[in-house]
Amino acid sequence: MKAAVVGATRGMGRALARLMAERGDALVLLGRDAAELEVSARDLLVRGARGVVATARLDLAEPAGFAAALDAADRALAAFDTLVVTAGDFAPQESLERDPARLGRLLDVNFTATAVLCQQAAERLAGRGGGTVCAFSSVAGDRARQSNYLYGASKAGLSAFLEGLHLAYADRGVRVVCVRPGFVKTAMTAGLPVPPFAGEPDAVARVVLRAIDHGTPVVYVPPIWRWVMLAIRLLPHAVMRRVRF
Amino acid sequence: MAELKSAELKSAGLSLEPVAGWGRHPVERGAVARPERLQLPPDGRPVLPRGLGRSYGDAAVPAAPGALILETARADRVVAFDRERGTLTCEAGLSLAEILRVFLPRGWFPPVTPGTKFVTVGGCVACDVHGKNHHRDGSFGHFVDRLVLQVADGSVVECGPARERELFLATIGGMGLTGLITEVTLRLQPVESAWMVVETEPVPGLGAMLDGLWDAGKDWPYTVGWIDCLARGAALGRGILMRGRHASQAEAPAGPPPEPRRLAVPFDAPEWLLSPVLMRGFNAAYYWKHAWWKHAWWKHAWWSHARRTPARRTRGAARPVPYHGFFYPLDAIGDWNRLYGRRGFLQYQCVVPRAAGAPAVAELLERVVEAGTASFLAVIKDCGPESDAYLSFPLEGTTLALDLPYRGARTEALVHELNATVIAAGGRVYLAKDAVTRPEDFALMVPRLAEWRKVRDRWDPEHRFRSAQSVRVLGDTP
Ligand SMILES: Cc1cc2nc3c(=O)[nH]c(=O)nc-3n(C[C@H](O)[C@H](O)[C@H](O)COP(=O)(O)OP(=O)(O)OC[C@H]3O[C@@H](n4cnc5c(N)ncnc54)[C@H](O)[C@@H]3O)c2cc1C
Numbered sequence: 233m234k235a236a237v238v239g240a241t242r243g244m245g246r247a248l249a250r251l252m253a254e255r256g257d258a259l260v261l262l263g264r265d266a267a268e269l270e271v272s273a274r275d276l277l278v279r280g281a282r283g284v285v286a287t288a289r290l291d292l293a294e295p296a297g298f299a300a301a302l303d304a305a306d307r308a309l310a311a312f313d314t315l316v317v318t319a320g321d322f323a324p325q326e327s328l329e330r331d332p333a334r335l336g337r338l339l340d341v342n343f344t345a346t347a348v349l350c351q352q353a354a355e356r357l358a359g360r361g362g363g364t365v366c367a368f369s370s371v372a373g374d375r376a377r378q379s380n381y382l383y384g385a386s387k388a389g390l391s392a393f394l395e396g397l398h399l400a401y402a403d404r405g406v407r408v409v410c411v412r413p414g415f416v417k418t419a420m421t422a423g424l425p426v427p428p429f430a431g432e433p434d435a436v437a438r439v440v441l442r443a444i445d446h447g448t449p450v451v452y453v454p455p456i457w458r459w460v461m462l463a464i465r466l467l468p469h470a471v472m473r474r475v476r477f
Numbered sequence: 478m479a480e481l482k483s484a485e486l487k488s489a490g491l492s493l494e495p496v497a498g499w500g501r502h503p504v505e506r507g508a509v510a511r512p513e514r515l516q517l518p519p520d521g522r523p524v525l526p527r528g529l530g531r532s533y534g535d536a537a538v539p540a541a542p543g544a545l546i547l548e549t550a551r552a553d554r555v556v557a558f559d560r561e562r563g564t565l566t567c568e569a570g571l572s573l574a575e576i577l578r579v580f581l582p583r584g585w586f587p588p589v590t591p592g593t594k595f596v597t598v599g600g601c602v603a604c605d606v607h608g609k610n611h612h613r614d615g616s617f618g619h620f621v622d623r624l625v626l627q628v629a630d631g632s633v634v635e636c637g638p639a640r641e642r643e644l645f646l647a648t649i650g651g652m653g654l655t656g657l658i659t660e661v662t663l664r665l666q667p668v669e670s671a672w673m674v675v676e677t678e679p680v681p682g683l684g685a686m687l688d689g690l691w692d693a694g695k696d697w698p699y700t701v702g703w704i705d706c707l708a709r710g711a712a713l714g715r716g717i718l719m720r721g722r723h724a725s726q727a728e729a730p731a732g733p734p735p736e737p738r739r740l741a742v743p744f745d746a747p748e749w750l751l752s753p754v755l756m757r758g759f760n761a762a763y764y765w766k767h768a769w770w771k772h773a774w775w776k777h778a779w780w781s782h783a784r785r786t787p788a789r790r791t792r793g794a795a796r797p798v799p800y801h802g803f804f805y806p807l808d809a810i811g812d813w814n815r816l817y818g819r820r821g822f823l824q825y826q827c828v829v830p831r832a833a834g835a836p837a838v839a840e841l842l843e844r845v846v847e848a849g850t851a852s853f854l855a856v857i858k859d860c861g862p863e864s865d866a867y868l869s870f871p872l873e874g875t876t877l878a879l880d881l882p883y884r885g886a887r888t889e890a891l892v893h894e895l896n897a898t899v900i901a902a903g904g905r906v907y908l909a910k911d912a913v914t915r916p917e918d919f920a921l922m923v924p925r926l927a928e929w930r931k932v933r934d935r936w937d938p939e940h941r942f943r944s945a946q947s948v949r950v951l952g953d954t955p
Contacts, residue, residue, distance in 0.1 A: 243513070424487065
């Protein structure tokens with residue numbers, strides 16, 4: 233596999249990139265912080281990434297730079313065949329309610345920018361016979377909850393987009409994987425109370441990598457969340473209003 | 478320090494939770510951060526680094542309720558690796574387990590390892606851990622070429638044997654009190670396989686055990702003894718002597734050893750399980766199991782020894798065993814510390830200089846036996862020369878480690894008594910396992926404490942880095 237990864241320096245992206253490195257995949261890490269990317273690239277090289285581990289600048293807040301970043305990834309890998317986007321924005325509901333600018337940023341990064349990037353990559357991959365686009369959404373996008381519907385809405389939009397992308401590009405050889413993590417213990421969720429069924433990044437990464445290899449359109453991690461969300465999606469509105477989880 | 482409000486905690490990525498060492502005594506609530514990049518908060522408030530929490534007592538426990546704990550385990554990237562020399566530079570949160578997973582298949586092994594692999598490199602430096610090869614190779618710090626620290630004022634300092642040497646020597650064994658170790662450069666040792674050639678031998682008493690360790694240490698890189706510490710009288714100190722070395726390629730079975738199966742302890746053990754009667758039974762069974770099935774083998778070792786051909790001796794010995802069975806027997810039982818029940822336990826580990834000899838060791842064992850405080854097994858080990866690091870634990874002589882289920886004042890009194898014997902013998906206790914030792918006793922054990930304090934005060938005059946242990950043993954304000 234020749235993968236371009238957005239978000240490999242941290243959390244689930246880091247765990248996933250390590251698995252790919254250890255089986256000898258070639259990687260390009262895309263992100264904002266050059267120094268961080270460099271340390272992660274060296275880590276992955278030592279851990280066994282056989283191909284190039286290069287880095288290139290990409291900022292999800294600046295969609296104008298996406299084409300250049302994808303070009304750089306293509307050059308480093310002689311055309312990548314997989315794009316993985318684990319990066320995303322997160323903030324607690326209260327701070328998003330209080331701060332419209334913060335809310336706007338989160339919606340932009342999680343929905344607009346990620347959709348634009350994946351769309352561009354899908355088109356590129358389709359142009360050369362196919363490949364895989366994998367992006368991390370969230371179970372929070374499956375059903376709105378009073379306690380985090382703002383973050384949830386950004387992910388609901390992304391999930392819908394990815395589903396459409398999958399349908400639209402399937403005939404042109406592009407496989408789209410929408411990852412929907414429940415609570416995973418990473419630095420992003422640090423400080424939050426740990427709910428039941430919380431996952432560890434490594435276990436989650438293994439499931440995701442299998443999904444990428446098989447082109448599974450929707451994958452819940454930890455897998456139990458498929459059933460948890462099934463149940464939650466079936467709850468009537470009146471019940472959702474009363475249970476304030 | 479006042480406790481942080483929950484909103485503040487959340488937005489800072491902290492959670493307020495009970496924190497304890499591996500012995501689960503004492504427990505204190507701390508504000509725990511688990512960042513992927515090691516960095517001190519800019520506000521200058523007190524902080525304590527913590528690795529995987531495998532030290533037993535209060536070394537990695539908050540100095541005061543709600544104090545900031547910086548867990549390093551998510552900062553675990555490899556920064557560089559020299560394939561020829563085996564020199565590894567990594568972030569301080571990298572664990573030995575991960576080093577083994579990544580580097581052992583390529584023929585590199587940690588130069589020194591404690592009895593569990595679930596420890597961080599930073600924790601190994603801060604405790605200057607020793608392993609079964611101390612008599613030959615010294616402690617962890619001997620293999621460290623460079624440390625990167627973030628010190629109390631927030632600046633980043635590089636130190637090593639030739640650069641900021643005092644800070645370097647104060648940090649090795651410095652229990653996290655000189656600064657946050659962010660990066661470590663470490664020399665791994667080359668090995669030919671992931672298998673160990675191991676010989677075990679029952680020994681009938683303390684004298685034989687000490688002699689056996691000494692003799693084995695001449696030829697074997699790894700030596701250790703398990704003492705049935707409930708055996709009395711003439712049998713005092715009886716146990717199993719174990720020696721090992723890395724198997725060569727020729728000796729090793731094809732392929733890597735199977736992964737150890739991990740079992741977990743699902744609940745806290747009830748107190749009756751720890752009753753002395755049961756313990757006694759367990760220890761005797763452990764001893765006789767080895768004594769019995771080693772019998773035939775033992776004759777063989779003697780025979781091959783007589784031939785004085787090392788190759789033959791090992792060929793005659795037991796089949797090579799996986800490295801994890803030899804180094805990390807307890808890791809196979811997940812949370813085995815819960816076996817000691819809710820009240821937790823102490824591990825008492827001390828070292829007495831060679832000059833004090835067998836009588837001091839015998840006295841310590843006798844006291845434990847007398848007290849009737851149950852302990853499954855005691856581990857005994859020969860240590861080599863002491864290191865230059867001010868607070869490093871090992872010194873040339875014998876070290877003894879034993880588990881003491883925590884029973885309040887009774888257990889603490891026993892520790893003070895044992896400490897008196899240790900002090901009289903010119904020895905010391907291991908801070909990585911201590912939760913009880915009094916400051917005046919500690920001062921008597923560590924002649925270079927004053928020198929260490931001076932270096933610490935220079936780099937951290939306000940004692941920003943502090944722990945429950947430093948409050949207890951060094952008199953820091955909580
Ligand atoms: C089953 C078992 C067997 C053991 N066997 C041995 C043995 O044979 N020999 C031996 O020497 N020890 C042994 N130990 C003790 C253990 O090896 C040490 O306590 C080790 O240092 C724990 O590492 P940790 O990462 O869990 O550190 P923690 O326990 O989390 O922390 C220990 C100390 O290191 C400091 N620290 C941790 N990380 C940093 C950092 N990045 N910067 C600054 N300070 C830091 C902490 O402040 C604390 O003072 C054993 C422990 C267990 C549970």
